[in-house]
Amino acid sequence: EEGMDRLMGLSGGRILGMMAQEGWEVIPQDAPRGLFEIRLPSVRYELPGACVSIPAPVFQATVRDSTPGEGAYKERLTGDLVLMNGEDILAVEIGFPFKTEFSISAAGWCRSTIGWEGAQVRMSNQIEIGVQIPKVPGLSGIMQVFVKNYGTESTQQCVEALARGADRLKP
Known part of the structure; x- marks a missing residue:
């Protein structure tokens, strides 16, 4: 619990x-104003009958302090992320009925809130993504599964990284 208190006492940029994972780059644009660029590693996500890949996505991030509030849960910060390089960012390979590849552009926004309760990190994400999906049987379902799984796994990885960060902070 002490490590979590120390972690949440850091600046939003810290x-x-x-929270950054291996392969992430967090580049301050104007740290005092909470502006950062986040570069993530490329992704290749295998699904039954399909594969979705993304070259390194780039996000503009704005981080703001939150008001902790009352009770056991204390919210620490809110961050907004906007996808900056969404044109033709998704490559989708479908193996049925014949091998086909599509490039799909996306616009994306995410609002994350980070807080803690006792020794536990809490994070919630509201994700909005807009894509124009070609009318290909099964492609819409593939994209829904990809977006849901990618968002869920990314959130879990961020929470785990914050917990490890809290454990590494010295008293």
Whole structure:
């Protein structure tokens, strides 16, 4: 619990840096105003009958302090992320009825809130993504599964990284 208190006492930019995974780059644009660029590694996501890949996505991030509030749960910060390189960012390979590849452009926005309760990190994400999907049987379902799984796994990885960061902070 002490490690979590120390972690949440850091600046928003430092917390963002602690959340970064291997291969991430967090580049301050105007740290005092909470502006950062986040570069993530490329992704290749295998699904039954399909594969979705993304070259390194780039996000503009704005991080703001939150008001902790009353009770056991304390919210620490809110961050907005906007996808900056969405044109033709998704490559989708479908193996049925014949091998076909599509490039799909996307616009994306995410609002994350980070807080803690006792020794536990809490994070919630509201994700909005817009894509124009070609009318190909099964493609819409593939994209829904990809977006849901990718968002869920990314959130879990960020929470785990914050917990490890709290454990590494010295008293």
